[in-house]
Amino acid sequence: MQVSNELRDYFPDGVFSQHCPSRVLLDHVMSKWGVLVLLALSEGEPLRWSELRRRAEGVSEKMLAQTLRTLASDDLVERHAKPVVPPHVEYSLTPAGQELAAHLVPLMRWVAGHAGEQRV
Amino acid sequence: MQVSNELRDYFPDGVFSQHCPSRVLLDHVMSKWGVLVLLALSEGEPLRWSELRRRAEGVSEKMLAQTLRTLASDDLVERHAKPVVPPHVEYSLTPAGQELAAHLVPLMRWVAGHAGEQRV
DNA sequence: CAGAATCCTCTAAGATACTG
DNA sequence: CAGTATCTTAGAGGATTCTG
Numbered sequence: 001m002q003v004s005n006e007l008r009d010y011f012p013d014g015v016f017s018q019h020c021p022s023r024v025l026l027d028h029v030m031s032k033w034g035v036l037v038l039l040a041l042s043e044g045e046p047l048r049w050s051e052l053r054r055r056a057e058g059v060s061e062k063m064l065a066q067t068l069r070t071l072a073s074d075d076l077v078e079r080h081a082k083p084v085v086p087p088h089v090e091y092s093l094t095p096a097g098q099e100l101a102a103h104l105v106p107l108m109r110w111v112a113g114h115a116g117e118q119r120v
Numbered sequence: 121m122q123v124s125n126e127l128r129d130y131f132p133d134g135v136f137s138q139h140c141p142s143r144v145l146l147d148h149v150m151s152k153w154g155v156l157v158l159l160a161l162s163e164g165e166p167l168r169w170s171e172l173r174r175r176a177e178g179v180s181e182k183m184l185a186q187t188l189r190t191l192a193s194d195d196l197v198e199r200h201a202k203p204v205v206p207p208h209v210e211y212s213l214t215p216a217g218q219e220l221a222a223h224l225v226p227l228m229r230w231v232a233g234h235a236g237e238q239r240v
Numbered sequence: 241c242a243g244a245a246t247c248c249t250c251t252a253a254g255a256t257a258c259t260g
Numbered sequence: 261c262a263g264t265a266t267c268t269t270a271g272a273g274g275a276t277t278c279t280g
Contacts, residue, residue: 152253180253180254180255182253182254182255183252183253183254186252186253205260207260
């Protein structure tokens, strides 16, 4: 394979080093609900809070709120609140989020394709 | 972007559904130490236990052991124990693990490249 | 509808010590 | 060297209630 050294080259400090800032972003992106939210939004159309709750099946309100806040502060997700009543809020990917999702989707497809094929 | 529907097509049951087996594999792969171990091994050469501990900086013995067991049972990582004393054990990626790593590396490179650019 | 606030539980994960 | 065993705790995460 020998894909790497590129990795080390790209990030001199080392993604492996304990206090590398990438660890934080990595944890956000790779978190259980973070992945699912990014994936759900990767389809292009903005989604509403309630739609996201249904898509990421099993997520609690608390975790969805937390996940969205985190991803928003990472500039991966954008929040658009229409000033109507009842409230109408939509979430979508930022350009950065779209870049990330472009990597996430094939990965997820691979994972989905291989899930259940081995003893878990 | 509109990358998806492919996702749904590929996995009819939906990767988003709560008890989809992909959730389990996803959690293993996306776990903090899982990613780092897979990444470390993606460089091609097998690594020894102690080398992995150094590479995945901050990992505890317990978590490394657990991570390796999990990844091995998912058929992503292989363990080769040479019957010598003192023990000499090497870990490497399986073919499946290499496929996965091929997706993980560009993702990680993106993450590394974007870490620290926004308020965290 | 889209959350915020609160409480509570459980387990992921770290620290430590021991061993084949 | 390459782990396992045990103990402990922070905090991730769930359930419920409340509100602009």
